[in-house]
Amino acid sequence: MDQRLLLMHQTMLADRPRLAAYDRALERAVGAGDVVADVGAGLLVLSMLALRHGAGHVYAIEADPETAALAAEIAQANDLKGRLTIVQGDARTVRLPEKADVVVSEMMGNLGPEEQMMEVLGAFTETNLAPGGRVVPHRLATRLAAIEFDGEGWGLWGEDFLGHRLDAVQDRVAPAAQLHFFQRPPTLLSRPVTIADHRSGDGRRPHARESRTLTVTRPGRLQAIVGYFSATLAKGVTLSNLPSYPGCNWAVWVWPLRHTPVSAGDLLRVGLRPPEDVRNVLDYRLSCGLRQRR
Numbered sequence: 001m002d003q004r005l006l007l008m009h010q011t012m013l014a015d016r017p018r019l020a021a022y023d024r025a026l027e028r029a030v031g032a033g034d035v036v037a038d039v040g041a042g043l044l045v046l047s048m049l050a051l052r053h054g055a056g057h058v059y060a061i062e063a064d065p066e067t068a069a070l071a072a073e074i075a076q077a078n079d080l081k082g083r084l085t086i087v088q089g090d091a092r093t094v095r096l097p098e099k100a101d102v103v104v105s106e107m108m109g110n111l112g113p114e115e116q117m118m119e120v121l122g123a124f125t126e127t128n129l130a131p132g133g134r135v136v137p138h139r140l141a142t143r144l145a146a147i148e149f150d151g152e153g154w155g156l157w158g159e160d161f162l163g164h165r166l167d168a169v170q171d172r173v174a175p176a177a178q179l180h181f182f183q184r185p186p187t188l189l190s191r192p193v194t195i196a197d198h199r200s201g202d203g204r205r206p207h208a209r210e211s212r213t214l215t216v217t218r219p220g221r222l223q224a225i226v227g228y229f230s231a232t233l234a235k236g237v238t239l240s241n242l243p244s245y246p247g248c249n250w251a252v253w254v255w256p257l258r259h260t261p262v263s264a265g266d267l268l269r270v271g272l273r274p275p276e277d278v279r280n281v282l283d284y285r286l287s288c289g290l291r292q293r294r
């Protein structure tokens with residue numbers, strides 16, 4: 001088996017706040033005896049949570065044949081026969097033998113849309129969700145904010161690194177995205193704005209805006225725009241990769257900018273142009289114009 005796949009599942013299962021959030025959401029969404037569909041079931045962790053909260057039957061849909069075969073072994077080892085059915089295939093074309101009361105999935109990309117979760121859920125629920133059924137998560141938003149790093153990442157290329165200037169590097173800046181794991185929380189120089197927002201039932205295309213204005217809320221050195229997701233799993237239960245938390249399996253995307261001093265009240269017009277294929281985050285192009293308060 002591809003060891004990178006195993007490592008991916010290992011990292012996701014080690015992200016305890018992720019599982020705790022799904023646990024809380026499924027506790028709210030699943031009623032006794034409900035039929036649950038786990039879309040992109042992987043190694044069945046969300047299916048197991050659904051069973052723990054009283055699901056009568058779980059359909060675990062998994063596109064990858066190797067992962068689905070391993071999931072079948074796990075189901076057998078846990079004596080889940082009769083309570084769980086593994087369906088190997090692309091959820092967009094799967095038709096279950098009965099309608100699901102609850103559909104659960106975790107396919108959020110670092111920015112939100114890269115794994116096409118809401119599109120896959122849109123196609124799946126059209127065919128398989130019972131009237132009045134619940135979808136977990138039911139909302140996926142992509143947010144942007146202006147940041148100053150705490151002496152890491154793109155923030156290193158400044159005027160003082162061990163007493164030397166490295167700011168010549170800033171001349172090489174490109175408006176392409178970098179993947180970043182924060183070691184220390186950045187300073188948010190603006191309130192976040194939502195650039196794409198997709199709710200279940202919206203159809204297959206997310207609602208996305210080409211550009212938004214960020215208002216600087218505190219003085220600092222503008223160094224980058226950060227992009228991250230916020231998923232609403234159930235009422236009162238959200239999951240996000242910013243702020244980062246210990247064990248978080250997601251990075252965030254940052255678009256580096258020339259380091260620029262900014263003051264409260266300055267306005268940043270930020271445009272984000274998605275590529276043809278939303279899976280290629282490196283190709284999301286950012287444009288950014290600063291209007292400084294006099």
Ligand SMILES: C[S@@+](CC[C@H](N)C(=O)[O-])C[C@H]1O[C@@H](n2cnc3c(N)ncnc32)[C@H](O)[C@@H]1O
Pocket residue numbers: 012013039040041042043044045046061062063064067089090091092105106107108120
């Ligand atoms: C991020 S993993 C999540 C696995 C598991 N649900 C968990 O929370 O640990 C997403 C899984 O969805 C599967 N997947 C991706 N697209 C799919 C599709 N269109 N239909 C079914 N499975 C899909 C992938 O193969 C992968 O195993």
